[in-house]
Amino acid sequence: MGCAPFGLRRQPAAPLGLGAENREAPALSGDGRLLASLVERGGRTTVLLQDRRSGQVLPLRHLRGRQPHSSPSLSWTGRYLALLVQQGPHRLAVLEDRASGRLLPLQLPAGREPQRLSLAPDGRRLAVELLENGQRRVELFDLGGQLEPDLAPGLRQSGGGPGVAP
Amino acid sequence: MSTAPVRRLAGASTLLGLGLLLGGCLGSALRPLPGINQRLGQLGSSQAPALSGGWLALIAGNQGRAQVQLLNLERGLPVPLPGLNRPDSQPVSVAVDQQGERLVVVRQREGRTELVLHRRSLMASQTLPIEPAGVPRGVSLSADGRLLAVEVSRGGIWQVDLLELP
Numbered sequence: 001m002g003c004a005p006f007g008l009r010r011q012p013a014a015p016l017g018l019g020a021e022n023r024e025a026p027a028l029s030g031d032g033r034l035l036a037s038l039v040e041r042g043g044r045t046t047v048l049l050q051d052r053r054s055g056q057v058l059p060l061r062h063l064r065g066r067q068p069h070s071s072p073s074l075s076w077t078g079r080y081l082a083l084l085v086q087q088g089p090h091r092l093a094v095l096e097d098r099a100s101g102r103l104l105p106l107q108l109p110a111g112r113e114p115q116r117l118s119l120a121p122d123g124r125r126l127a128v129e130l131l132e133n134g135q136r137r138v139e140l141f142d143l144g145g146q147l148e149p150d151l152a153p154g155l156r157q158s159g160g161g162p163g164v165a166p
Numbered sequence: 167m168s169t170a171p172v173r174r175l176a177g178a179s180t181l182l183g184l185g186l187l188l189g190g191c192l193g194s195a196l197r198p199l200p201g202i203n204q205r206l207g208q209l210g211s212s213q214a215p216a217l218s219g220g221w222l223a224l225i226a227g228n229q230g231r232a233q234v235q236l237l238n239l240e241r242g243l244p245v246p247l248p249g250l251n252r253p254d255s256q257p258v259s260v261a262v263d264q265q266g267e268r269l270v271v272v273r274q275r276e277g278r279t280e281l282v283l284h285r286r287s288l289m290a291s292q293t294l295p296i297e298p299a300g301v302p303r304g305v306s307l308s309a310d311g312r313l314l315a316v317e318v319s320r321g322g323i324w325q326v327d328l329l330e331l332p
Contacts, residue, residue: 008294008295008329008330008331008332009329009330010297010327010328010329010330011327011328021323022323022324023317023324023325023326024303024304024317024324024326025304025317026304026305026306026315026316026317026326027306027315028306028307028308028313028315029308030218030264030308030309031308031309032308032309032310032312032313035315035326035328037326052328076309106196107195107196108196109198115213116213116214116215117215118215118216118217118222119217120217120218120219121217121218121219121264121309125199125217125239126196126217127215127216127217127222127224128215129212129213129214129215135211136211136212136213137206137207137211137212138206138212138213138215138222138224139198139203139206140198140199140202140203140206140222140239141196141197141198141199142196142197142198142199143196145197146196152309
């Protein structure tokens with residue numbers, strides 16, 4: 001890792017292999033250990049999940065064949081990966097739970113195309129940029145009833161939100 | 167005749183198909199958070215959401231008048247960001263840490279695209295150098311605000327830089 005002004009420490013993301021390759025839409029897990037990004041695989045934009053330090057690629061079970069992927073977003077430990085996938089002519093929001101192996105379709109309001117996602121690190125909320133009649137609008141959705149929280153170590157499971165007073 | 171019911175039916179069919187393909191694990195419709203969504207609607211056009219802790223950062227307003235906004239989700243209110251938004255700049259993307267203290271913004275100003283770290287308690291922004299030179303676009307912050315992933319275009323190739331922030 002190299003040094004830079006302002007006390008920054010800088011490094012390229014862990015390498016993908018030989019040669020120059022596009023890598024886009026980085027998303028860190030809340031704890032900073034995992035990095036999701038978009039790369040080209042077989043001519044299709046595909047999400048890649050890696051351990052940030054070692055570069056080890058972590059398996060994703062359900063996303064093959066649903067490219068192009070876009071807008072990956074990770075929870076605190078990277079247990080949950082939310083992203084947009086292609087299903088026929090539609091862009092759909094889905095969430096892979098790496099702990100249980102489930103893929104959860106995130107059913108958004110009809111008639112509006114999701115453009116970008118942001119998953120709260122604890123997995124309790126999802127922010128979605130939706131496009132309707134040419135207008136972009138961010139809306140917030142509750143995932144609390146659908147997912148176990150993905151909390152930082154030491155935080156209580158109930159009664160305290162994310163454990164940080166805003 | 168309105169096409170809305172047809173669109174709704176098509177969307178429902180797509181989700182049903184995806185659910186069946188995924189082994190019957192069809193998710194239920196996401197529950198919108200009406201209070202905060204009403205507030206978001208008052209911002210007009212909005213895009214590029216970033217959730218962390220009890221905070222939602224986004225870019226709101228029309229082209230040419232867009233600004234970074236930071237909403238306290240517990241109170242449902244935007245908080246002031248003195249020293250961040252400038253009349254001569256156009257934000258492109260934003261990320262926030264879980265304390266709502268650090269925001270990282272990519273913005274266009276005076277014909278250049280710059281990467282900026284804003285500390286809310288100091289009401290101060292500093293430009294983060296891109297080295298080697300490149301054009302930043304997307305950003306992601308770890309929850310503690312110490313690790314930044316930034317998407318940078320260099321020579322026609324998109325790369326991901328990781329920066330440890332002081």
